Amino acid sequence: TVSVSSGGDNGTFRFSASNLDNMSIIRNSGIERNTFNLNTDRKVTDKLDVTLSADYIDEQDKNRPYLSDGPLNANNFLFLASNVNENIFKPGYDSSGNEEVFSDDNYVTNPWFVVKKFINNTARKRLISSIAGKYNFTNWLYAMVRLGYDHENDRYYQITPSGTNYSFNSNNQSGSISLSNAQTADLNLDGIIGASHQLFRNVGLDALIGGNIRKDNFESIGISGGPFVIPGLYTPGNVVSFGRSYGYNGKEVHSGYYSLDFNYMKLVTLSTTGRYDAYSTLYNSGIPQGQRNIFTPSVSASFVFSQLTHINKLDFGKLRLSYAQTSGEPVNPYQTAVYYSVGNAINGVPTGNFSSTLPNLFLKPFTKTEYEIGTELKFFNNRLGFDIAYYSQKTLHEIMNGGLSSATGFTSTVIANGSVQNRGLEARVTGTPVSKEKFRWDISFNLSSVKNKILQTDASGNNVNLGQYRPLNANTAFIKGLSGPQILAHDYTYDSKGNIVVDASGLPIQGGLVPMGSVLPTLYGGLNNSFDFGNFNLSFLIDYNYGNKILSATSYYSIYRGLNKLTLPGRETGITTGVTADGSVNTVSADAQDYYQRLATISRVNVLNGDYIKLRQVTFGYTISQKMLGDIPVINSIQLSLVARNLWTIMKKSPNIDPENGFSSTVSYAGIEGTSLPSTRTFGINAKFIFKN
Numbered sequence: 001t002v003s004v005s006s007g008g009d010n011g012t013f014r015f016s017a018s019n020l021d022n023m024s025i026i027r028n029s030g031i032e033r034n035t036f037n038l039n040t041d042r043k044v045t046d047k048l049d050v051t052l053s054a055d056y057i058d059e060q061d062k063n064r065p066y067l068s069d070g071p072l073n074a075n076n077f078l079f080l081a082s083n084v085n086e087n088i089f090k091p092g093y094d095s096s097g098n099e100e101v102f103s104d105d106n107y108v109t110n111p112w113f114v115v116k117k118f119i120n121n122t123a124r125k126r127l128i129s130s131i132a133g134k135y136n137f138t139n140w141l142y143a144m145v146r147l148g149y150d151h152e153n154d155r156y157y158q159i160t161p162s163g164t165n166y167s168f169n170s171n172n173q174s175g176s177i178s179l180s181n182a183q184t185a186d187l188n189l190d191g192i193i194g195a196s197h198q199l200f201r202n203v204g205l206d207a208l209i210g211g212n213i214r215k216d217n218f219e220s221i222g223i224s225g226g227p228f229v230i231p232g233l234y235t236p237g238n239v240v241s242f243g244r245s246y247g248y249n250g251k252e253v254h255s256g257y258y259s260l261d262f263n264y265m266k267l268v269t270l271s272t273t274g275r276y277d278a279y280s281t282l283y284n285s286g287i288p289q290g291q292r293n294i295f296t297p298s299v300s301a302s303f304v305f306s307q308l309t310h311i312n313k314l315d316f317g318k319l320r321l322s323y324a325q326t327s328g329e330p331v332n333p334y335q336t337a338v339y340y341s342v343g344n345a346i347n348g349v350p351t352g353n354f355s356s357t358l359p360n361l362f363l364k365p366f367t368k369t370e371y372e373i374g375t376e377l378k379f380f381n382n383r384l385g386f387d388i389a390y391y392s393q394k395t396l397h398e399i400m401n402g403g404l405s406s407a408t409g410f411t412s413t414v415i416a417n418g419s420v421q422n423r424g425l426e427a428r429v430t431g432t433p434v435s436k437e438k439f440r441w442d443i444s445f446n447l448s449s450v451k452n453k454i455l456q457t458d459a460s461g462n463n464v465n466l467g468q469y470r471p472l473n474a475n476t477a478f479i480k481g482l483s484g485p486q487i488l489a490h491d492y493t494y495d496s497k498g499n500i501v502v503d504a505s506g507l508p509i510q511g512g513l514v515p516m517g518s519v520l521p522t523l524y525g526g527l528n529n530s531f532d533f534g535n536f537n538l539s540f541l542i543d544y545n546y547g548n549k550i551l552s553a554t555s556y557y558s559i560y561r562g563l564n565k566l567t568l569p570g571r572e573t574g575i576t577t578g579v580t581a582d583g584s585v586n587t588v589s590a591d592a593q594d595y596y597q598r599l600a601t602i603s604r605v606n607v608l609n610g611d612y613i614k615l616r617q618v619t620f621g622y623t624i625s626q627k628m629l630g631d632i633p634v635i636n637s638i639q640l641s642l643v644a645r646n647l648w649t650i651m652k653k654s655p656n657i658d659p660e661n662g663f664s665s666t667v668s669y670a671g672i673e674g675t676s677l678p679s680t681r682t683f684g685i686n687a688k689f690i691f692k693n
Contacts, residue, residue, distance in 0.1 A: 180222025340393020522547030
C-alpha cells in the first residue's frame with residue numbers, strides 16, 4: 001500500500017493505492033486485487049464544507065475452489081487412506097484428456113484433474129463513493145445533503161472441463177460452460193437539517209431531522225450450455241444444447257427520521273430517535289397501508305455518577321439504559337404476489353413460468369426490539385476499567401422461507417411469523433498492570449454470553465428446515481422453544497432401559513431425528529496483551545468459543561470409508577453390541593465394515609463439539625524514531641512489524657477438522673462442515689512510513 005496525504009486550513013487530502021497478489025494453497029488458484037482510495041474535504045466558503053470519498057476495487061479471482069462434497073473439489077484426496085500416495089493419480093487424466101477416477105464414486109472428482117483442468121473465475125469491479133455538503137446557516141444551525149453510491153460489476157466464467165467423468169452423456173460427450181454478468185447498484189440519498197445549541201446555561205441540545213431514499217437494483221444476464229461438441233473448445237457456440245438466463249430485481253425504501261440529544265453539564269444525557277420507513281417490497285401486501293409502513297423509536301439515557309460522588313480509587317463511573325426498535329423488510333422483493341416470466345420456447349411455442357416459492361399476501365415489516373442496561377467504570381488513574389452490559393432482544397414477524405410439498409405446485413413458501421429472543425451479557429475488562437517510562441503492559445479481556453430461543457416459527461409452530469449436508473441424514477432447523485439454528489440428527493433406537501437396539505445382523509438401528517444442539521456459541525470472546533519496551537512492541541491475541549455444535553460431513557465420510565480412528569476396534573474380530581428388539585442381549589457379531597457404515601448413518605455421531613481456544617494473532621514491531629533517522633529529510637519515523645495469524649489451536653474438541661470451517665457463509669448452512677480446505681497460517685511484514693509535515 002502506498003498513500004499520499006496533505007492538509008491545511010482549507011481542507012485535507014489523502015490518496016492510497018494497494019495491490020494484493022494472493023496465491024492460494026490450491027494450485028493454479030489465487031486472487032489479485034487492486035484498490036484505490038480517495039478521501040478529501042474542502043472548506044469552500046466560511047459556511048460550506050464538502051467531503052468526498054471514493055474506493056475503486058478491481059479484483060480477479062482465478063479458479064475459486066469448490067467446497068462441495070465431491071464434484072470439482074480439489075480436497076477430495078481427503079477420502080484416500082493415509083498410506084496411499086496421492087501422486088500415483090497424476091496427472092489426473094489419460095491421453096485423451098479424460099479424467100482418471102480414483103474412487104468408487106465418479107462425483108468425487110480427481111483433484112489432479114481439478115487443479116489442471118477446471119475453470120472458475122470471477123472478476124469484480126466495484127466503486128464505493130459518497131459526497132456530502134454541509135452548509136452552516138449560523139454557528140448552531142446547519143443543513144446537509146449526503147449521497148452514497150455503491151456499484152458492483154461481476155463477471156462469472158465457469159467451465160466443467162471436457163472429460164469430467166460424471167458429466168458424460170450417452171454419446172460420450174462431456175463438460176459444460178456458464179458465462180454471466182451481474183450488476184448491483186445501491187443509491188443512498190439523505191437530506192438533513194440539524195442544530196447544536198445551548199438551550200440554557202447547563203442544558204445543551206443536538207437535534208436533526210432528515211429524509212432518506214434508498215434504491216437497490218440487481219440485474220444479471222447469462223448463457224450456459226453443454227456438453228461440448230469439440231472437446232476442449234470452451235465457447236458458448238460449441239455445445240450440444242444451451243440455456244440463457246436473465247434476472248432483475250429492484251427495491252426502494254423511503255424514510256423520515258429525527259434525533260434529539262439533551263445533555264446536562266456532561267452529567268446526564270437523554271437521547272431519543274424515531275424513524276418512519278415505507279418499503280416497496282411490501283407494496284402489494286394485502287394488509288392495510290398503516291401496517292405496511294412502520295415507525296420505530298428509540299430512547300437512551302446515561303448518568304455519569306462519578307461527578308456527584310466520591311468513591312475511593314474510582315476515576316470515572318457511568319450508568320446507561322436504552323430501549324431501541326428497528327425494522328426490516330424481505331431480503332428479496334416480489335414475495336407478496338405471483339409474478340410470471342417468459343421461458344424458453346418448446347417447438348417454437350413460447351412458455352411462461354413463475355416462482356416455485358408461494359408468495360405471502362400478508363407480509364409486514366419485521367421488528368427487532370432491544371433493552372440494554374450497562375455501566376462503565378475506571379479505577380486507579382484509568383489503569384483498570386470495566387464495561388458491562390446486559391441486553392434482551394426480541395424479533396417479531398421475522399421473514400423466512402419454509403418448505404412445502406411439491407404436490408401444492410410450490411416447493412417453498414414465505415413465512416412471516418418468526419420470533420427469536422436473545423438475552424446476553426457482554427463484558428470488557430481493560431488494565432495496565434505495568435506502566436513505566438520504558439516499559440508498558442496493556443491487557444484487555446472481552447466476554448459475550450448469549451442465550452438464544454426460537455419463540456415462534458410458522459403459524460402452527462412447525463420446524464423450519466434450513467440446510468443439510470450431502471449424506472442427507474441430518475439438517476439444521478429453527479425449532480420452536482429451542483435455541484437455533486438447531487441440528488436435527490438421527491439417534492440410535494433404544495429400548496425401555498436405554499440400551500441400543502440392533503437388527504438381526506447385529507447392526508444398530510437408526511432412530512428418528514432429534515435435536516442435538518445449536519450451531520451458535522453461547523460463550524465467546526478474547527484476551528489481548530500488548531507490551532511496549534523502548535522502541536519495541538509485542539502483542540498477542542487469544543480468542544475462544546464455547547457452546548455450539550457442528551454437523552460434520554468429514555466425520556461421516558471418514559467413518560463410512562474406514563478412515564476415522566474410531567473404526568479401528570473390531571476389524572479382526574467383528575463387533576458385538578446392543579440388544580435385540582425383544583430386549584435380549586445381542587450375540588450376533590457384525591462385520592466391522594458393515595457396522596461402521598451403518599454407524600455413519602446414525603448421524604448423531606457426526607455432531608461434534610465446536611469449542612476451541614486459539615492463538616489468533618502475534619505482532620512484533622519496532623519503531624525507527626526521528627532521532628535514529630538523523631538528518632534524513634521528509635521521513636519522520638518508520639514503523640516495522642511482523643504479523644502472524646492462526647499460529648496455534650490451543651484446544652479444540654472436534655477431531656479431524658477445524659471447528660471454524662464451514663460449508664457456506666449463509667445462515668441456512670451455518671454450523672455445517674463438509675470437506676473444506678484446510679485452515680491457513682499466515683505471516684506478514686508491515687512497514688509504515690510517517691512523513692514530516
